[in-house]
Amino acid sequence: MLQPDRFDVTVMLDYYTPYVSGLTEAARLTAEGLAARGWKVAVACYQHDPELPRHEVVNGVHVFRAPVLARISRGFISPQLPLLAGRLAARSDILHMHLPNPEAGFVAALRRRARLVVTYHIDVFLPDNPVNRFGMWAVDQTCKSAVRKADLVITNSEDQAHGSRIWPTIKRRRLAPISSPCVDRNGGTPSMRDGDGLHVGFMGRITVDKGIEYLIRAFRSHDDPDARLLIAGDYATVAGGSNIDQLRAEAGDDSRIRFTGLLRGEAVRDFYASIDVFALPSISESFGIVQVEAMMAGIPPVSTELPGSRYPxxxxxxxRLVPPRDPDALREAIVELARMPAEDREAGREAATKLFGGDAFLDAHEEAFRQLLSGSRS
Structure with a gap:
């Protein structure tokens, strides 16, 4: 397959499409958006599924995948990924790394003359135990190593940056707050509704850090037989494993609760069109693309009071914002938002679309990249 001799941007991250997470979607939409505007873009990532090709072009982006040796918790061991990213960076003007990533420090050291941009999405989160605490510390160190070498650091908001464990390192670099790309999900049909009762929705990876058990407890304490809870997201192939069994046990025999699995395409629009309130009960979150997409569809969200995720x-x-791990506060906020008048929902939709919709994220990336390249040439 033919490929350019040089690239404008090489993007480095762990998982890339067809894997779905907030980080991978942010990276994909930015890479594909730049490619559509004429930038030559490469991606270096894990071959997280051995059936995926080592090289392919996806929507104008050259995707290169490094084979893996083993899996550890949410990540892989892949000695070839830093080498692959380093080779591509040597043929690129900009190396754009999405963190956290355990290979970040190694790749940053191999960038050669490429300008280095680091998008720091979130502090890595693992369930608390001695091994995981060491793992989180180790990833923090390699992320700090990459940030120290960065010409530019991007975060979803200043709030997220200030709340990070590695803020003392970030604050020494040039910082550009650029919100994650959010897709307009209007235009769906309410095909997932079941009656006229309150419909609450969650969408995201089905993992421990999303705090879904607290949402289930909040919902089950709401005794309306006509209410429904739709929990949408991947639990079959999610990196690091899913807590779906625990959540099904939490749901018990409550027939009002439905796990939809991963939704794609028009089914995502239909999901938003089917709910009255969106809930993001995370115990670790940096922005929450899904809550903003709900806002842009006129659906009020309940989110947790965490740096970054509270920003939208x-x-x-x-x-509404509630404390993490508080089912009572979550239930009260959901019931309150369910009564929100249509005119307030429309005002919220307009505010969210103005702030987070369209190509503002892409314009900001393109301007930042052009400034870096202009500075390097001068």
């Missing part, structure tokens, strides 16, 4: 609600005034 705080910036728009649309939705």
């Amino acid at each position: 609600v705080a910036a728009t005034g649309f939705g």
Whole structure:
């Protein structure tokens, strides 16, 4: 397959499409958006599924995948990924790394003349035990090593950056807060509704850090027989494993609760069109693309009071914030938002779309990249 002699940007991250997470979607939409504007873009990532090709072009982006030796928790061991990213960076003007990533420090050291941009999405989160605490510390160290070498650090918001464990390192670099790309999900049909009762929805990876058990407990304490809870997201192929068995046990025999699995395409629009309130009960979150997409569809969100994830609600005034791990506060906020008048929902939709919709994220990336390249040439 033919490929350019040089690339404008090489993107480095762990998982890339067809894997779905907030980080991978942010990287994909940015890479594909730049490619559509004429930038030559490469991606270096894990071959997380051995059936995926080592090289292919996806929507104008050259995707190169490094084979893996083993899996550890949420990540892989892949000695070839830093080498692959280093070779591509040597043929590129910019190396754009999405963190956290355990190979970050090694790749940053191999960038050669490429300008280094680091998008720091979130502090790595693992369930608490001695091994995981060491793992989190180790990833923090390699991320700090990459940040120290960065010409530019991007975060979803200043709030997220200030709340990070590695803020003392980030604050010494040039920082550009650029919100994650959010897709307009309007236009769906309410095909997932079951009656006229309150419909609450969650969408995201089905993992421990999403705090879904607290949402289930909140919902089950709401005794309306006509209410429904839709929990959408991947639990079959999620990196690091899913807590789906625990959540099914939490749901018990409550027939009002439905696990839909991973939704794609028009089914995502239909999901938003089917709910009255969106809930993001995370115990670790940096922005929450899904809550913003709900906002842009006129659905008020309940989110947890965490650095980064609270920013969309705080910036728009649309939705409610509750403490993490608090089912009672979550239930009260959901019931309150269910009564929100249509005109307030429309005002919230307009505010969220103005702030987070369209190509503002792409314009900001392109401008930042052009400034870096202009500075290197001068």
